[in-house]
Amino acid sequence: MVRRLYRSLLRAGLAAVLLAGAVGAVRADDRTFIRDERPVVLVLDASGSMATPLGRESRLDAARRVVLDTLTLFSAKRPAGLVAYGHRRKDDCTDIETLRKIAPVDVPAIRKSLSALRPTGMTPLSAALRHAAGLLSADGGVVMLVSDGLENCREDPCAVVDALKRANAKVVFHVVGFGMADGEMKRLACIADKGGGRAIETRDATRLEQALKTLVETPPPSQPPPVAPAPPAQTVEKPVVPPPPTPKPVTLRAMVGGTSVPGPVLFSVATASGATVYEGKGTEVTPDLVPGVYKARVTIANARTESDVTVAGTADERHDIALAAGLASLAVIAAQGLDLKDTDLKGDPIWTLAPKDGQAPAELDPVLAPAAMLAPGRYDVAVSLGGFTARTEIAVAAGKSVRATLDLDLGKVTLEAAVAGADRSLDSGAGLSWSLDSAKAGQPPLRAEAIARPTFLVAAGSYKAHLVIAGATLTQDAVVQSGKTMIVRLELPSAELVLTGALGPEAPPFTDWRDATWTVRPVKLIGDVNAGPALENKAEASPALVVTPGEWEVTLVSGGASTTRRLTVAPGAKAAERIDLAAGRLSVSAAPAADAPPPLNVVISFFPGTPEGAFAGKPIVEAGTRRDFAAILPAGRYRIAAADETGRAGTAVVELKPGESATQEIALK
Structure with missing residues (x-):
């Protein structure tokens, strides 16, 4: 009896520590029913620093996943809103967006909003808190900030929260520091101090989930119960009614193949009449239940198990619930020997699961290596990334793990050109127009302009490389191997x-x-x-x-x-x-009268006409001959002068046409 009392006191003390202490003392898989119905606005940091790797994912990927899991814990009566900042523009302190207005939680819509976030810009904490508080009504509510850094937009978030709290005392501000540098959390804790909330520092995704669970399950300030009027004096004795049974903590654990499930699942506990008395998420949960028979349901992805649980009310009571599911761990690679980081593929992978044995549909997270608990059976799995697609089939067995790597089967091909006989390829892309055609029908060609050696990322297979240069088209076959970089040279013939x-x-x-x-x-x-x-x-x-x-x-x-x-x-x-040439050939024959002695040497000069109608002072051609001389001259008007050694001379004017061969005789006198 003393030992039981000691255990009860120890459990009560530990619960107090969980509610008041650091998040490190909170168990991620210890879920309790959420009683707080106040509206909550969750403010998520999506600034550039959230791209920092955290294991196999980034900080933002982890935060997205944990936030979505946390919101699934909300009851249908508790409205929630979602605000993000720093996800659209660099160096912009106004980059704050309401992703979801305050409304009942819509998990598919929230998942879509979260998947669109890209870590990009600044950390406007003050403006984001002001924005979030503006979404709440005068009845107040909760603002919950998740950030990995300090304000860098020249405002004091603590002063802003102080002013907001004075304007509406019913608004509570919580803050979760996620992966912050040493000492930085102290500078954010004042947000919670001024805002009447809690400040929790976390280092990894598991502790982030614990922190958010702790905050969303923190009940609102309790109000003292109304004082009931004293009952009138009774003179008639009534039978003693035994007090109702006291609820006691009962641990429910989800099991797969004899071991605890590797990730959180959704628990639901209902009475024999069908009334739900508990909902929570984790690998195991500990609801407070009175003795009796319950229907416990465990759900994850498309796998679901219902089991009857009889609660005896004993100390440290535990019940294991076997979940008929298997763990599927998937990954996508560019190719064996080609890392995705060495490609220029953009965007997040898109995964699709097609059940082949009648299982319910299921979704996979848009990450490079998703893992999911799935109902047993066969699935067709496909992943698309950067315009390329890979497919495979997996078989999931209850209690077993299956791994599959989907290979996009990509390779690289580098095209180059060289003059025939040259050792080196061309190092200038001027005038080069490239295209790469797949042998598969329906695929558009890839193109590159004015690049000396373009490199294309393509699926392995056969291609034809084309080079259009100086009006000529050269073609060369290219075979691209998976995970390899091929060099295809097109030789430019002389x-x-x-x-x-x-x-x-x-x-x-x-x-x-x-x-x-x-x-x-x-x-x-x-x-x-x-x-x-x-x-x-x-x-x-x-x-x-x-x-x-x-x-x-x-x-x-x-x-x-x-x-x-x-x-x-x-x-x-x-x-x-x-x-x-646009020229003519002019043959000149210079001779004296027939009865005069012939000349020993005749100098013949050709003077071109000028635009003014005169003739140039210097001859364009001048030559000595015994009698005849032929010259090729540009078409035009010329004055021809001939003179011999005795002083006899003569002139003529000739109009020479393009392509004409003309003859001119000059009499020497």
Whole structure:
């Protein structure tokens, strides 16, 4: 008897410590019925620091999960709202959003709101607390802040809470510090001191869950019961009615395969008449129950078990409830040998479970490695990430664990181009247009512009790489292996270029090497390849060249006429280019009268016309000859002067047309 009394006193003392002490003393799996019906607004920190890793998830991932679990504990009568800050914009102290207005808890809607949060910006604690308090009515309620850092928006949250509390004494402010640096929690505790609430510091997800459970289950300040009037004096003796049985703590534990479940489940306890007397969440719970027969229900995901429990009212009473479920642990990888962090995949994975044996539907968290207790049976599992999808089938057995890794089967392919015969690939992407086509129908091509060596992340398989450059399209087969980075080189073949020259569009091409002198210089070759002139002042009627693809400058000089053109030569092209000079050939014959002695030397000069109608003072061409001379000149008007060694001379004016071959006789007098 003394031992029982000692145990009762010890349990009562421990309960007092749980309600008043640090969260480290609260058991995460010891759930009690929530009696507080005041509206609550939960304020969640989604600032940039919440991206900090916490085991296999981030702080924000852990907070999302724990907040959602906590809200499932609320009774249908207790309304709740949800506010987040720092999740949309950087360096913006006004980034505060009401995710859910105060209303009965809607778990699917809250899950959707929480999944959209991305740790991004600042920590405007003061403004967020002011915003949350504004959602409550004059009847007050509870504001519960979860933050991993201090105010960085130049306000004093403690002063703000003090002012809010003076404005409405019925509002209570709790604060949970989650993963804060040493000593920082002391600077947040004043929020609870000023707000009439509690301050709890936590380091991991388990203690965060314990803290939130402690706060949501903290009852409101009790009111003294009304004093009943003294009963009138009774003169008739009444039979003594025995007092009702006293509720005693009973531990209910969920078991899978003979061991405790690895994560929290939902407990519900109802009387034989169907009245629910307890709801809680954990691996085990300890409701206060009077002796009798109860229907205990354990639920997690799509697995549910009901069991009859007979409560005897003994000390340290425990009942194990076997849950027909198995633990499915899943993971997604880019490929064997290729880590997801080495890819540019964006967003959260989307998991789908399709029961194949009549099980109820179930959902998986949008994380890289979800774990869930599921009803036994087969499931088709699929995960989508960054536009890629992997699938597998799992078989869940009661009391067993099953693991599956879904492989997106990805690889990388790097495309590069090189001039034929060159050791190095092009290091400039100017003028390069790439595409990568899958052999599978219906998949759009991947593209890259003006990049020397683009790299594509694709599913393993066969592809065709295309390069459009200088008007030519080159194609190369590419086979991408899972987890590998393949390099596919497209070789740029040299081009053949045949040049011909002519006086004009209607004139025949030159056939005499003395009529044409060529210079062919590079301007900008593909990939900025360096090359010297292909020809330099080469006298040749019709040269044939092999050149590097790109832009070339071609100059043709013939007599006193010249012209320059720029040509773009595509890889592998066999091009023939004709260069027209817009010139004419003028043949001059200078001689004295038939009875005069012939000249020994005649100097013939060609003076081009000027825009004003006169002629230039210097000849464009001047040559000595015995009698005849032919010159190629730009089309136009000329004065021709001839003089011999005896002083005999003569002149003529000629209009030379493009492509024309003209003859002019000059009499020397």
